[in-house]
Amino acid sequence: MKKLIRTTITVPEDIYKQAKIKASLAQESFSAYVTEALYEKINQLKNKLLVKKVAPEKTLGVFSLGIKKIPKRKNLYENYVQRKLGR
Amino acid sequence: MKTMFKGSWGVDSNIVIYALDRKSMFFNKARKFFSEVKEINFYITQQNIVEIEKVFVGFYKVKKEAVISNLETFLSAFNFSIISPLPTTLSYYHKLILSYSKKDVFFDFYLAATYLDNQIDNLFTVNTKDFLAIKELQVVNPFSYF
Numbered sequence: 488m489k490k491l492i493r494t495t496i497t498v499p500e501d502i503y504k505q506a507k508i509k510a511s512l513a514q515e516s517f518s519a520y521v522t523e524a525l526y527e528k529i530n531q532l533k534n535k536l537l538v539k540k541v542a543p544e545k546t547l548g549v550f551s552l553g554i555k556k557i558p559k560r561k562n563l564y565e566n567y568v569q570r571k572l573g574r
Numbered sequence: 575m576k577t578m579f580k581g582s583w584g585v586d587s588n589i590v591i592y593a594l595d596r597k598s599m600f601f602n603k604a605r606k607f608f609s610e611v612k613e614i615n616f617y618i619t620q621q622n623i624v625e626i627e628k629v630f631v632g633f634y635k636v637k638k639e640a641v642i643s644n645l646e647t648f649l650s651a652f653n654f655s656i657i658s659p660l661p662t663t664l665s666y667y668h669k670l671i672l673s674y675s676k677k678d679v680f681f682d683f684y685l686a687a688t689y690l691d692n693q694i695d696n697l698f699t700v701n702t703k704d705f706l707a708i709k710e711l712q713v714v715n716p717f718s719y720f
Contacts, residue, residue, distance in 0.1 A: 536650045546648040547605050548596030552634045555599050557588050559701070560681045563625055 579716070580613045584689040585654070586699035587625040589716065590618070594630075594648060600700070603717040608652060610720075616654045619688045623649075623656070659684075663691040674707045686711050 498506075510520035593604035626645060630636040649656070667687035671679060682704045689697060689711065696712045697705060705713040 535653070535655060536646050538646045538650045541647050541651050543651040544605075544609060546644070546651045547593050547608060548601055549644045549648075550595045550630070550634075550636060550640075551597050552595045552630075552636070553597040554591060554595045554629075554634065557591055557629055557700075558633065560587070560625065560685070560704070561678065563628055564681050 578719075579611050579714075582615045582617060582694050582696065584617045584619070584694045584697040585622070586685075586697060586701070587622045587629070588700040589698050590622070590626050590645070590648070591629055592700070592717075594626075594644060600717050603720045606720040607716045611716075616652055617657055617689070617692070617694050618649065618654050619685060620656060620658050621685055621688065657688065657692040657694070659688045660691050663687050666691045670708060676707050679704075679707070683708070 506520060506524075507517060510517045513520065515523075589604065589607075592598045592600035593608060595601060598604075623645065627638070627641050630641040631638050663684075664687075667684045670683045670687055670690075674683075686697070686705055686708050689695070690708075695710060696714070698716045699705065699713055700715055700717065702713045702715050705711055
């Protein structure tokens with residue numbers, strides 16, 4: 488059993504009410520619901536790729552292309568959107 | 575320099591692209607940057623990964639398999655954390671585009687919103703101008719220091 492702590496936080500009333508309702512609908516305690524939400528939030532930030540580790544410097548310069556200018560982000564997407572819209 | 579960059583930083587697609595192409599105009603700077611900076615937790619969004627793949631496969635005709643494999647190995651080697659838009663990112667993005675008068679910033683601002691909504695408020699990019707309007711985000715071109 489993990490050690491539990493009691494804490495006080497301040498949240499907007501509407502968020503609090505929505506969370507209470509969601510916890511109730513899920514038949515969970517409010518503490519369990521908030522713990523689960525925090526756990527998900529923390530793990531989202533820890534999403535790492537599970538591939539074989541290689542010495543970092545060996546992963547640089549693996550292509551030999553001579554890239555000078557990279558298209559702007561806007562152009563990367565807009566060309567695609569225009570094509571999809573048939574323009 | 576080593577002490578200047580610390581903490582959690584997002585990395586834009588252009589930085590990774592230049593680092594993976596040994597004949598790119600910024601490769602030496604990219605290599606120095608990634609070799610010397612040790613106290614940074616790197617973050618990258620899923621959108622950035624799609625963009626990098628699009629550039630290598632779509633514009634430079636590199637095989638998809640080679641791009642995916644080398645990119646995943648690079649991200650893993652430098653211990654990147656991959657982040658995604660959250661359910662709240664859309665409203666963050668709308669708040670950003672409505673707060674600034676710049677037009678035609680949709681894709682850059684959605685990227686910025688994804689980092690900010692994940693509590694990453696520092697971004698390495700070559701195109702600092704694209705994000706300067708967003709005061710919540712600190713943008714730095716690391717190549718200007720190497």
